[in-house]
Amino acid sequence: MSSRPSAKPAAPAPSSKVKTLTIDDRLVSAREDESILDAARDNGIQIPTLCNLDGLTPVGACRLCMVEVKGSSRLFASCVTMVGEGMEVVTDSERLQKYRKTIVELLFSERNHVCAVCVSNGHCELQNLAQLLGVTHLTVPYLNPKLPVDASHERFVNDHNRCVLCQRCVRVCGEVEGAHTWDINGRGIGARVITDLNQPWGSSETCTGCGKCVQVCPTGALTEKGKSVREMSKRTRFLPYLTMMREDRSE
Amino acid sequence: MGKTITIDPVTRIEGHSKITLKLDDAGHVSDARFHVTQFRGFEKFCEGRPFYEMPALMARICGICPVSHLVASAKACDAILAVKIPETAAMLRQVLNLAQMIQSHALSYFYLSSPDLLLGFDSDPAKRNIFGVLEKNPQDARDGVRLRRFGQQVIETLADKRIHPAWLVPGGVDQALTADKRDLVLSWLPECYEIVGRTLERTKQSLEGFREEIRTFANFPSLFMGLTTADDKLEMTDGVLRIVDANGKVVVDNADPSTYRELIGEAVEPDSYLKSPYFKPAGYPGGMLRVGPLARMNVIDGIDTPRANEEWAEFRSLERGAVLSSFHYHYARLIEILFGLEKIDQLLHHPAILSKQVRAHARPNNFEGIGVSEAPRGTLIHHYRIDENGLIEWANLIIATGFNNLAMNRGILQAARHYISSQEIHEGMLNRVEAVIRSFDPCLSCSTHAVGAMPLVVELRDAGGRLLDRKAR
Amino acid sequence: MPCDYESLAKLGSIMGSGGMIVMDETSSMVDVAKFFMEFCMDESCGKCVPCRVGTAQMHELLRQISAGEATARELALLEHLCEVVKSTSLCGLGQSAPNPVASTLHYFREEYEAKIAAGEAAAAGHTPPAGGAA
Incomplete structure (x- = not known):
């Protein structure tokens, strides 16, 4: 896992070049160090994402932001693909919609996401994606894994049943808070987020208790203790300001 | 040769069940x-889940009475937090619980039972449903819809959602009431008073015609249990437990609901997923209890709202001790609807009802919590134990319908013996046996069924289990 | 057959370990695909969703097909997942994980269909489980 101190590439140098490309048949221009995702958003074109969060290093893990680029049969994760001169990008083809829907279904099937009784019901990015992409039921079978709830921390809870392994907690803790309490243990379908060397969160020596991981978690996996069903809403807007202010001071 | 009659499924009740009748030679x-x-x-x-998720999780037990589970569960969580919830929160929970009781009673009386009561137990089964009532007694059908709508709208107005609201939380409620919402609810009351007034009058006048049913529908001595206020008045949400016997004599009084284990034992029968709770000191099955509207009318010394109190006094004059016929559950339900309307009226006029102080915050301070309330169908108990991190280790629920299990079993035996005396089966006889169950208004699940969508199948088998005859409705 | 990159690619295989395996006609090609899928599932690092969850789901579907528990619906789902995992996975492992399924389906589809026929027959013989409340 990356432990780069700064989440974003440094502020644009005045000399940075501008590229011209088309996104969904619209002619747009973007700095050469901008990702297709950022360029699209700057121009009001929304591409669905889950692992991506403004203020954290993009990792291209969820694969929801895949786009087509004319001239290539491959798809590209727009959060980690930089713009190029003359690129022709398609963000919302029928094929992409189909794939995105399946990826969201795979996420729902992987763990035990029961929206109706979830503390994040109504404020959940996974739920929003399901609504956006029209995932009303699953075609893939539920895997129904038996997963623990770590409620050992005084103020927060980690419910593995609702984790999508987006690694936002890992990144915000390492890149912004600088504690690197969170990491991933295991591999493949057995991967889990852990605190320290897989110790209960409540006994973590590195955790500062800042709660940034809880705020950036897209689902009800990391939540504040005592929040009832539907009550847990997250604040993620603090992050870009925090990184921006730090970059200003380091100059 | 002995025979078994199976009624499967039982219709116009909440959930899935069947009845078997054994006939001798x-x-x-x-x-x-x-x-x-x-x-x-x-x-x-629920084991391993954080305790504060329980109210919303447990509410999913039922789509008819989610609020009842919310109330009992939130109270159990209050006990885990060891808080006394703010007065306004307690009143708001009461309003919600009463609204729930009104909509559920309206559903039971008008949608499920009025076809029997208005059209007759022997009427054409194809039309013996709410649509048949709508055709023949349009006013009554409309009244039922309006009254149920009132209850549901109060729930939606207060808690933002008709079914499975998340408004009740450990420590209180999560949002204060506004003046607009209060006034809106108050504006609906006059129509509801009229509906329940005329329905009560008609019901009382009709009792004469149901003498045989009153005599044979689970009409026998039993104990009755319900919550009461400290001064022994009708209470749905808080209060203390009282148990009376068939003579109306008080057996247990002012019992702290959290001591329920001293009073209640739970037996399990091999042929049903419904447990059979009983009054522990009297043993099993002698400690047969009844709960719900009839029991509540029997345990109290009065009602602290004037019109319902008058109706209660008249109701209790039906018999010298406790009112024993389960047919009178219907009548008792209407009195409770009237009480619910009057009490909501009272509570919403309380000067503190709009206070913003509606939630007590605390961390868990007890490893165990017990919450008891009156659901429409009777006393409801939620009991949780948590670990040091606040995760549920163990839970026990005693549902109102469970308390009535023993009485329901005995009630269908009584009715079957009375109505079924030959090897010939008439649909109307079987309907009466089912109607005994309906009078208890058991809520067997979270499921609601479309009217008329459920088939009734009656099978006649010999002692060896061989199918002799099968009739489907 | 010449053993070079181009010739193997034409056949849907790759140059590398396990690129060419000799089997006799008694080997079940569904089980062969399942074997490779299990390898990919174990080797998946878990970072990207299609590879992490997709390989586990495909492995389960292959298990069901192999055991004669699957119907045409499961086979169609398997083919769909092959396409999604191949097209959206982050690295070569996920992108090539569906290859053994795709190539066994291409050359030995009748083996899959025989298993599906058994599954359909079993499903038709069963009454669906009694419907409780949702």
């Missing part, structure tokens, strides 16, 4: 059993 009913054929498992799968 002479064609007399020798045994009757009520089987609840569905299994839910809530007590098991």
Whole structure:
């Protein structure tokens, strides 16, 4: 896992070049160090994402932001693909919609996401994606894994049943808070987020208790203790300001 | 040769069940059993979940009375937090619980039972449903819809959602009431008073015509249990437990609901997923209890709202001791609807009802919490134990319908013996046996069924289990 | 057959370990695909969703097909997942994980269909489980 101190590439140098490309048949221009995702958003074109969060290093893990680029049969994760001169990008083809829907279904099937009784019901990015992409039921079978709830921390809870392994907690803790309490243990379908060397969160020596991981978690996996069903809403807007202010001071 | 009649499923009730009637060689009913054929498992799968998720999780037990589970569960969580919730929160929970009781009673009385009561137990089964009532007694059908709508709208107005609202939380409620919402609810009351007034009058006048049913619908001595206020008045949400016997004599008074284990034992029968709780000191099955509207009318010394109190006094004059016929559950339900309307009226006029102080915050301070309230169908108990991190280790729920299990079983035996005396089966006889169950208004699940969508199948089998005859409705 | 990159690619294989395996006609090609899928599932690092969850789901579907528990619906789902995992996975492992399924389906589809026929027959013989409340 990356432990780069700064989440974003440094502020644009005045000399940075501008590229011209088309996104969904619209002619747009973007700095050469901008990702297709950022360029699209700057121009009001929304591409669905889950692992991506403004203020954290993009990792291209969820694969929801895949786009087509004319001239290539491959798809590209727009959060980690930089713009190029003359690129022709398609963000919302029928094929992409189909794939995105399946990826969201795979996420729902992987763990035990029961929206109706979830503390994040109504404020959940996974739920929003399901609504956006029209995932009303699953075609893939539920895997129904038996997963623990770590409620050992005084103020927060980690419910593995609702984790999508987006690694936002890992990144915000390492890149912004600088504690690197969170990491991933295991591999493949057995991967889990852990605190320290897989110790209960409540006994973590590195955790500062800042709660940034809880705020950036897209689902009800990391939540504040005592929040009832539907009550847990997250604040993620603090992050870009925090990184921006730090970059200003380091100059 | 002995025979078994199976009524599967029982219609116009909440949930899935069947009845088996055993006939001896002479064609007399020798045994009757009520089987609840569905299994839910809530007590098991809540294990390991954070306790503060319980109210919303447990509310999913039922789509008819989610609020009842919310109330009992939130109260159990209050006990874990060891808080006394703010006065306004307690009043708001009461309003919600009463609204729930009104909509559920309206559903039971008008949608499920009025076809029997208005059209007759022997009327054409194809039309013996709410649509038949709508055709023949349009005013009554409309009244039922309006009254149920009132209850649901109060729930939606207060808690933002009609079914499975998340407004009730450990420590209180999560949002204060506004003046607009209060005034809106108050504006609906006059119509509801009229509806319940005329329905009560008609019901009382009709009792004469149901003398045989009153005599045979689970009409026998039993104990009755319900919550009361400290001064022994009708209470749905808080209060203390009281148990009276068939003579109306008080057996247990002012019992702290959290001591329920001293009073209640739970037996399990091999042929049903419904447990059979009983009054522990009297043993099993002698400690047969009844709960719900009839029991509540029997345990109290009065009602602290004027119109309902008058109706209650008249109701209790039906018999010298406790009112024993379960047919009178219907009548008792209407009195409770009237009480619910008057009490909501009172509570919403309380000067503190709009206070913003509606939630007590605390961390868990007890490892165990017990919450008891009155659901429409009777006393409801939620009991949780948590670990040091606040995760549920163990849960026990006693549902109102469970308390009535023993009485329902005995009630169908009584009715079957009376109505079924030959090997010939008439639909109307079987409907009466089902109607005994309906009078208890058992809520066997979270499921609601479309009217008329459920088939009634009656099977006639010989003692060896061979199918002799099968009739489907 | 010449053993070079181009010739193997034409056949849907790759140059590398396990690129060419000799089997006799008694080997079940569904089980062969399942074997490779299990390898990919174990080797998946878990970072990207299609590879992490997709390989586990495909492995389960292959298990069901192999055991004669699957119907045409499961086979169609398997083919769909092959396409999604191949097209959206982050690295070569996920992108090539569906290859053994795709190539066995291409050359030995009748083996899959025989298993599906058994599954359909079993499903038709069963009454669906009694419907409880949702």
